[in-house]
Structure formats: structure tokens, C-alpha cells
Amino acid sequence: MDFRDSPAEAAFRARLKAWLAENAGKFPTSGDEYWHKQGEWHQALYQAGFFGLSWPKRFGGQELPPVYDVILDEELAIAGAPARPSLGYLAIGLGHHGSAELQQRFLPGMINGSERWCQGFSEPGAGSDLASLTTRAELDGDEYVIHGHKIWTSYSDIADWCLVLARTDSDVPRHKGISGFIVDMHQPGVEQRPLKMINGVSAEFGQVVFDGARVPAANMVGKPGEGWKLAMTVVSHEREPSTLGFSARYGKLVRQLAKKAAADGAAVPDDLRWAAVQAEMLRLHVRRRLSEQLDGLVHGPDGSLDKLLMTWVEQSVGHAALAVTGTRDPEMLHAYLYSRAQSVMGGTSQIQKNIIAGRILGLPAS
Amino acid sequence: MDVRLTTEQRELRDAAARLADDLGPGSVLDLADDDRAARLEKAIAATGWRTLRSDGASGVEVALVVEEFARGLIDVPFVGPVLADELYTRLTEAGGPTEGSTDGVSADGVAAAASGGATVAVDGVAIDAKGLRGLLGLDGTRVLAGTVGATVEGVDLTRLTGEPAGPLTAVGTLDEETALRFRALALVVTTADMLGAARGALTLGAEYAKVRQQYGHAIGSYQAIAHLLAEARALVEGAVSVLRHAAWAVDELAAAEAVQAALVAKAYTERAARTICETSIQVHGGIGNTWECLAHVFLRRVLTSAELFPATLEEIDLGLS
Ligand SMILES: Cc1cc2nc3c(=O)[nH]c(=O)nc-3n(C[C@H](O)[C@H](O)[C@H](O)COP(=O)(O)OP(=O)(O)OC[C@H]3O[C@@H](n4cnc5c(N)ncnc54)[C@H](O)[C@@H]3O)c2cc1C
Numbered sequence: 001m002d003f004r005d006s007p008a009e010a011a012f013r014a015r016l017k018a019w020l021a022e023n024a025g026k027f028p029t030s031g032d033e034y035w036h037k038q039g040e041w042h043q044a045l046y047q048a049g050f051f052g053l054s055w056p057k058r059f060g061g062q063e064l065p066p067v068y069d070v071i072l073d074e075e076l077a078i079a080g081a082p083a084r085p086s087l088g089y090l091a092i093g094l095g096h097h098g099s100a101e102l103q104q105r106f107l108p109g110m111i112n113g114s115e116r117w118c119q120g121f122s123e124p125g126a127g128s129d130l131a132s133l134t135t136r137a138e139l140d141g142d143e144y145v146i147h148g149h150k151i152w153t154s155y156s157d158i159a160d161w162c163l164v165l166a167r168t169d170s171d172v173p174r175h176k177g178i179s180g181f182i183v184d185m186h187q188p189g190v191e192q193r194p195l196k197m198i199n200g201v202s203a204e205f206g207q208v209v210f211d212g213a214r215v216p217a218a219n220m221v222g223k224p225g226e227g228w229k230l231a232m233t234v235v236s237h238e239r240e241p242s243t244l245g246f247s248a249r250y251g252k253l254v255r256q257l258a259k260k261a262a263a264d265g266a267a268v269p270d271d272l273r274w275a276a277v278q279a280e281m282l283r284l285h286v287r288r289r290l291s292e293q294l295d296g297l298v299h300g301p302d303g304s305l306d307k308l309l310m311t312w313v314e315q316s317v318g319h320a321a322l323a324v325t326g327t328r329d330p331e332m333l334h335a336y337l338y339s340r341a342q343s344v345m346g347g348t349s350q351i352q353k354n355i356i357a358g359r360i361l362g363l364p365a366s
Numbered sequence: 367m368d369v370r371l372t373t374e375q376r377e378l379r380d381a382a383a384r385l386a387d388d389l390g391p392g393s394v395l396d397l398a399d400d401d402r403a404a405r406l407e408k409a410i411a412a413t414g415w416r417t418l419r420s421d422g423a424s425g426v427e428v429a430l431v432v433e434e435f436a437r438g439l440i441d442v443p444f445v446g447p448v449l450a451d452e453l454y455t456r457l458t459e460a461g462g463p464t465e466g467s468t469d470g471v472s473a474d475g476v477a478a479a480a481s482g483g484a485t486v487a488v489d490g491v492a493i494d495a496k497g498l499r500g501l502l503g504l505d506g507t508r509v510l511a512g513t514v515g516a517t518v519e520g521v522d523l524t525r526l527t528g529e530p531a532g533p534l535t536a537v538g539t540l541d542e543e544t545a546l547r548f549r550a551l552a553l554v555v556t557t558a559d560m561l562g563a564a565r566g567a568l569t570l571g572a573e574y575a576k577v578r579q580q581y582g583h584a585i586g587s588y589q590a591i592a593h594l595l596a597e598a599r600a601l602v603e604g605a606v607s608v609l610r611h612a613a614w615a616v617d618e619l620a621a622a623e624a625v626q627a628a629l630v631a632k633a634y635t636e637r638a639a640r641t642i643c644e645t646s647i648q649v650h651g652g653i654g655n656t657w658e659c660l661a662h663v664f665l666r667r668v669l670t671s672a673e674l675f676p677a678t679l680e681e682i683d684l685g686l687s
Contacts (some may be wrong), residue, residue: 001369001426003614009367067367251685258684273679280630285607291369308600350589356599357592361572366587 003287005071013071019048020079029082030334032120035155035203042085042113049237050113051084055091059107066290070248070357074283077248090117090163093234097180097222102335106161106182118159120150120183120208121231127152128351130165130231131174135210137166137181142217144181146189146210152345157192159185163234164210165227178227182219189213199337205339239303244287247286250317253335257317257324260332273318278313285309301359304352311349314342369610371426379430385409386438392438394658397441397523407442407497416447417482420455425551425616429558429609436562436671437569439663441524445555446485446494452478452551453486453502462538472535475500475511485514486552487530488674492517495528501652503534507545510534522670523663526666546621552675553628554612558669561605564639565665568598575590578651585649594645601638608634632677639668 005013008263028034045051046060053068055061062068073084091110094103109115120356126133135148146166156162162183169177181202183190184210194206221230254276289306318339343349357363371379389406391397414421418428428448433445454476457463463476478484478500485495487503492514495501508559515531540548572595575586585591612631615624643665647654654661 001372001375001610003367003369003611003618005367055666070367255685268684270679273682273684274633276684277630277633277679281604281608281634284611285604287367288607288610289371291367294368294370305600305603307403308597311599334482350593353593353596354589357586357589358595361586361592361595361599363572363575363586363592363595364584366583366589366592 003284009071011066012068013075016050016072016075017079019122020075020081023081024079027082029080030331031222032201032203033361034082035158035201037114038082038085038155039113039158041082045084046112051113055107055111058310059103060111066293067287070287070290073286077252080252083249085113089232089234089237090119092237093163093180093230094182094221096233097226097230102182102219102221115160116155116158118153118156118162118185118208119234120153120156120162120164121234122152123149124151128348131178131228133167133178134163135164135166136170137164137179137215139168139217140214143214144217144220146183146213146215148210150208151212152195152205153208154205154345155203156185156208157194157203161185162208163221164215165231168224168227170205172225175228176225179224180221180227180230182221183210183213183215188215197338198340199334201215201334201338203271235336235347236300236303239307239352247282247313250275250313251279251283253317254320257320257332260329264324269320269323271316271323272320275313275317278316282310282313301355304355305360308349308352308356311342311352314339369614371430375427375430378427379434381413382415382431382434383437383507385413386434386440390435390438390440391524391660394523394660394663397663403441405424406440408444410440410444416444417451419448419452419551425554425609425613428551429554429613431508432555432558433562433565433609436559436667437566439524439563439566439667441662443485443494443496443498443525443550445559447482447493447498448555449486449548449552450484450500450502451478451482452548453504453509454484456540456548457538459501460538460540460544462509463511464536464538467535467537468628471513471532472511472537475502475513475534476537478512478513486527486610487512487534490530492528492530493674494525496526496548498528501528501530501534504540504545504548505536507540507542508536509538509540516665520670522666524667525670527596543621546625547616549675550612550616550621550624550628553625553677554609554616556671556674557605557609557632559630560632560635560639560668561602561609563664563667563671564598564605564642565602566635567643567646567661567668568595568602570660570664571598571649575649591649595649598645601642605631605635605638626683629677629681632672632675633679636668636672636677640665640672643668 003212027037047226053059053064054066057063123133129278137144162185164183167177168179189212191209195206196202315346318336321336325332327333387634388604415431479502484500485498487501492501495514495517501512512534513531517526517528520527578585608631612627615627646661653659
């Protein structure tokens with residue numbers, strides 16, 4: 001057991017540090033500006049050899065162990081650089097369920113950042129209860145035609161492609177009639193309706209209305225009716241802090257808050273010290289989880305434990321921000337307000353607890 | 367970076383778990399079963415695990431055994447002897463005990479420590495002292511020795527505390543670094559003890575939630591109960607992660623960093639473990655508030671290990687330096 005970098009990891013870290021120093025300040029780290037430049041940031045990281053590290057070489061990755069992503073996230077946070085673009089989980093869904101042709105067509109662009117993606121799962125009537133979704137896809141020749149309304153779709157306005165869940169069969173039990181599609185966002189049948197978050201950011205997520213959008217049947221991920229399996233793979237990976245690449249960000253916020261408290265000459269509130277403990281916990285937790293992946297472990301319900309821990313950490317950092325700077329500091333207020341979404345996105349905390357109770361603790365269903 | 371347990375470490379953990387499951391108290395009534403406790407004592411003595419440190423084992427291995435023993439509410443000394451073994455080993459490495467420093471009593475204590483029959487003194491109290499004669503302590507960098515006097519039952523129903531038979535006397539000095547490292551180990555083993563007890567309390571609560579029926583259904587089917595237990599389960603994972611790092615750090619990082627890692631682990635685990643035990647009590651309803659339910663035995667062990675070598679939030683480094 002060793003928490004330290006191996007020589008190869010240390011060399012990678014040193015190269016990364018140098019690159020980050022050269023590129024300091026070039027990319028915005030928060031707000032709408034972050035989202036506008038996120039694509040450039042993704043491609044810059046990729047071209048410098050720091051993105052898609054654990055992916056197969058044939059898709060443009062480097063086949064490195066997953067712990068390299070930890071190093072990347074830590075160094076991004078230390079350097080005050082923007083976070084790692086968090087598309088890992090869509091790629092994992094495609095990697096598990098897509099045909100060889102779809103993988104070869106789409107994974108390289110996803111990984112190198114030349115094509116932007118969004119995830120069209122949630123609908124106004126289907127949030128936690130995702131299987132109740134009503135977006136329809138109907139076969140017309142060798143294309144499917146899509147009608148439906150997606151909501152909370154992160155980065156939809158800048159996306160080239162959307163991984164859409166739609167019902168292809170209404171005569172079977174609801175989980176079995178759903179299929180997954182890779183839909184071109186640049187076409188007439190796609191309407192974007194932006195949404196503004198409580199922190200004022202409007203580039204984070206939006207609504208997407210599909211009204212006769214067309215998708216080649218060959219862009220179906222898996223077979224008809226296999227959309228639910230795809231969805232479960234995506235959301236279970238979406239729940240892992242290691243995939244999201246957010247974990248190191250919390251330590252950075254804690255250090256920023258500590259500096260602000262010191263500059264004010266005020267006593268350090270206990271909320272901030274507790275947030276520091278929590279952030280350190282998550283940093284170490286991610287290391288443990290990524291190490292476990294060396295055993296080839298696939299994280300099913302365990303992702304819900306990670307998601308819950310990450311949510312508690314983000315929200316305790318949010319409370320620390322309020323304790324130190326109140327509502328005076330726009331950036332910190334932004335961080336606090338954003339933290340409220342963490343217990344909703346990617347499946348709410350209540351849903352994570354349902355999963356832990358049923359699938360990990362083995363408690364009976366209600 | 368690879369923070370998985372090694373195969374040997376997993377085997378050690380499993381062996382400790384089996385021993386705890388076989389011979390630990392399965393009920394509050396079992397705590398009074400002297401025959402069982404004697405069999406347990408014999409079995410643990412036979413493993414030689416109380417001298418893991420002087421046998422060269424890492425903090426990780428010690429923490430794994432402590433955690434499993436606490437999960438099984440092992441009610442014979444372990445944490446105390448392990449820390450005494452550590453102190454004795456460091457003392458001899460430092461050339462101690464200092465010649466002529468040992469009067470009759472402290473010589474007795476040192477001799478007992480040499481043969482694995484000692485525990486440690488914390489704030490003038492001999493902890494985990496059942497059946498032990500030797501007593502070692504650390505005051506700053508000075509190692510103190512004496513013997514255990516009368517033992518008493520305390521808050522923790524699984525461990526006895528003792529009074530020193532007389533004042534402890536200095537028998538040698540450790541360097542700063544070694545003294546800090548001792549503190550890191552002490553924080554780590556008490557953290558492992560809390561985590562193990564919390565895991566035991568969680569299992570107790572989750573199993574009860576599967577069998578207790580109200581309104582015609584198992585109470586675990588009600589979200590209010592299920593979510594409390596789910597939160598407890600997540601807290602266990604977080605505590606495992608901080609403890610793993612702190613236990614590794616005892617031997618691998620500079621002593622001051624090892625202490626920081628241990629403080630983080632202990633501060634996190636203390637809150638987590640207390641919450642988990644409280645959840646277990648709540649899930650049990652009225653029974654959870656009776657002496658006969660093991661939930662409070664776990665809680666008492668957690669509270670006790672939290673107070674031994676305490677970690678305060680004020681000591682946590684905020685990364686400004
Ligand atoms: C910032 C952000 C980004 C997002 N990005 C995307 C995206 O890119 N793509 C996408 O498809 N979706 C996305 N989502 C949507 C997200 O997955 C949903 O918001 C979430 O699953 C909850 O669905 P809902 O909003 O309909 O709330 P509801 O399901 O209506 O829930 C409302 C409340 O009821 C509770 N509740 C519901 N069912 C239960 C139950 N069975 N037991 C106990 N409590 C229950 C919930 O916990 C919640 O507190 C995003 C959301 C946010 C906030």
C-alpha cells in the first residue's frame with residue numbers, strides 16, 4: 001500500500017504542473033464564462049496529453065491506470081485551473097453498450113473534446129422516476145423520429161450530440177420499452193430553451209424539445225429496449241466523485257476560505273474546519289476507490305455511497321462559505337448556491353439512500 | 367499510488383474478524399460470561415497480535431485488527447497492550463530504560479512491558495487494564511513506568527480502567543519525532559476502535575430493521591428508517607478512507623504529517639461513529655434504550671475511544687502553511 005506517487009506518476013505530475021504554470025489564467029474557472037470556454041479548455045488539456053488518460057489508445061486515450069485522473073484533479077485544483085470536463089460517464093455508457101462502430105465513430109471525439117455532448121434523460125414528468133419517461137422514438141425507414149421534452153440537460157446549448165432516452169415500445173413493461181440514441185443537436189427538430197440556475201448562471205443546463213428530430217437507426221446504442229441498462233450504467237458512474245473529477249475542488253475552496261478568514265483577522269469558524277476535514281476525507285476516499293478499480297471492480301450501488309459522501313462534502317463547504325463570507329463575496333455565494341444542486345443532480349440524495357438501503361444493506365422494499 | 371490492502375493484510379483482517387465473531391460477546395449477558403472471556407483471552411494471547419508493533423507490523427495492520435476487535439466488542443485488553451508494546455519498543459530503541467532510573471515499582475512495570483503484560487496510562491488513568499500489571503506512559507518526550515493498582519468498571523462496558531499503584535517515574539526519553547509518531551499511532555488505534563464499534567452498531571441496527579415488524583411491515587421498509595441506516599452506511603465508507611490513510615501515515619510520513627492525518631481521521635470518525643450508534647439506538651426504538659440492547663455498548667466504546675487521545679478541530683491544519 002502506498003499513498004505516494006510512483007516514479008511514473010511523479011513524472012506525470014511534474015509535467016502537468018509545468019504545463020499548468022504556463023497556461024495559468026488562460027481559462028475562466030467559474031460562471032457562464034467557464035461554460036463558454038469549456039470546450040477549448042477540454043481540447044487544450046487533451047492536446048497537452050492530460051485528458052482521457054485511462055481510455056484505450058484506439059479511442060485516443062493513453063491506457064493509464066485510473067489513479068492518473070486523481071493526479072490531474074489534484075493539480076488542477078492546486079493550480080486554480082478550471083475543473084476537468086466531466087464527460088467520463090457518458091463515454092463509459094457508450095463504451096459498455098455501444099457497438100464497435102458507434103464506439104469508433106464517437107468515443108475519439110468525446111475524449112479529445114472536438115465534439116460536445118449532453119445527456120437527455122430527465123423530463124418534466126420523469127425525474128427520479130426516470131422509467132416513466134414519455135419521449136417517443138418511432139421508426140420511419142432507416143431513421144427514428146423523436147418527439148418529447150427533456151429538461152435539466154446540462155450543457156445542452158453547446159452540445160453537438162445528445163444521448164437521448166426515448167420510448168420505442170409502449171406495449172411492454174415500462175423499463176423494457178426504452179432505447180438509447182445518439183442524436184445530432186444541429187437539426188431543425190431540436191429546440192433549445194435555456195434555464196437560469198439559482199446562482200444566476202444560465203449556461204449550465206437547459207430544456208430541449210424534440211419535435212420530429214431524426215436519428216439514423218444505426219445510432220441506437222445497444223438493441224431496442226436496452227436503453228434502461230444503458231441509463232443505469234451512466235447514472236451509476238455519474239455518481240462517483242472519481243468520475244466527476246470534482247473532489248479536489250473542495251480542498252481548493254477550503255483553502256480559499258481559510259485565506260479570506262485570515263485576511264479578515266476573524267476567528268476560523270468550526271464550519272470551515274469541519275469542511276476541511278470533510279474535503280480531506282473525500283480526497284482520500286477517491287484515492288481508495290480508484291485503487292480498488294485496479295482489481296477490475298465495477299461500481300454498481302457503491303456509487304451511491306460515493307455520491308452521498310460527495311454531496312455532504314460539497315454542502316458542508318457551502319456552509320463554510322456562508323460562515324466565512326456571508327453573502328458578501330459573489331464567488332463564494334455562487335459556490336454555496338451551486339452546492340444545493342449536488343443533492344439533486346445525478347439522482348437525488350433520497351434516491352441514493354433508497355439504493356443503499358435496498359441494494360447494499362438489503363433492507364426490504366416498501 | 368495504490369492504496370489497496372495487500373493479500374496478507376486482508377488475511378489478517380479476516381482472521382481477526384473470525385476470532386471476534388467466534389468469541390466476542392454476542393449479547394449484554396455474554397459480557398458477564400467469564401468462561402467465554404477466558405477462552406477469548408487465551409485465543410488472543412495465542413495470536414501474538416498484542417506485540418504486532420514490536421514484531422514489525424505497520425500501523426495499517428494494527429488498525430485492521432483493532433477495528434475488527436471493536437466491531438466484535440472484544441472485552442479483553444488490546445489497544446492498551448498494543449500501545450504499551452509500541453512505547454516499550456521505542457524506549458529500548460532509544461537505549462532505555464535509563465540505567466538506575468528504575469526503582470522497584472517502575473522496574474516491575476518495565477519488566478511486565480517487556481513480557482507483553484502492560485498497558486498505557488492516559489491522563490493518569492491506566493486504560494484497558496484488565497489483568498495487566500505493567501503501566502507505561504508518555505509525558506512530552508519522557509517515558510514513564512509504574513504498575514496498575516485496582517481496576518474498575520467504567521463507562522465502557524467492554525474494558526476496565528485502573529489506577530496507577532503509585533506515582534509513575536521517568537525511565538527514559540524519546541526524541542520529538544518518535545514521541546509524535548506515538549501520538550499518531552494512539553490516535554489511529556482509537557479511531558480504528560471507534561470505526562469498528564460503529565460498524566458493529568450499524569449491523570445490529572440494519573439486521574433489526576429487517577425483522578422488526580410494525581404496521582404489518584418490516585420497519586426497514588419505511589424510508590425514514592432506511593435512510594438513517596443508509597446515511598450511516600455512507601459514513602462508514604468515509605471513515606474507512608480517512609483511517610486507511612492515517613494508519614499508513616503512521617510509518618510512512620513525517621511524524622507531524624502523520625499526526626495531522628490521524629487528527630483528520632479521528633475528527634471525522636468520531637462524529638460519524640457517534641451518529642451511527644445513535645442511529646442504531648433509534649432504529650431499535652424502546653429496546654434500543656434498554657441496558658440489554660448492545661447498541662449502547664457500542665456507543666459507550668465509541669465515546670470512550672473518542673476521549674482517549676482526543677482530536678480537536680482547532681488542531682486541524684487548514685492548508686495555509
Ligand atoms: C445541476 C443539474 C444538472 C442536471 N443535469 C442533467 C443532465 O445533464 N441530464 C439529465 O437527464 N438530467 C439532469 N439533471 C436532472 C436530475 O437528474 C433530476 O433533477 C433528478 O433526478 C431529480 O428529478 P426531478 O428534478 O424531477 O425531481 P423529483 O423526482 O420530482 O423529486 C422531487 C423531490 O422528491 C424526492 N423524491 C422523488 N422520488 C422519491 C422517492 N421514491 N423516495 C423519496 N423521495 C423521492 C426527491 O428526492 C426530491 O427531493 C440535472 C439536475 C441538476 C440540478
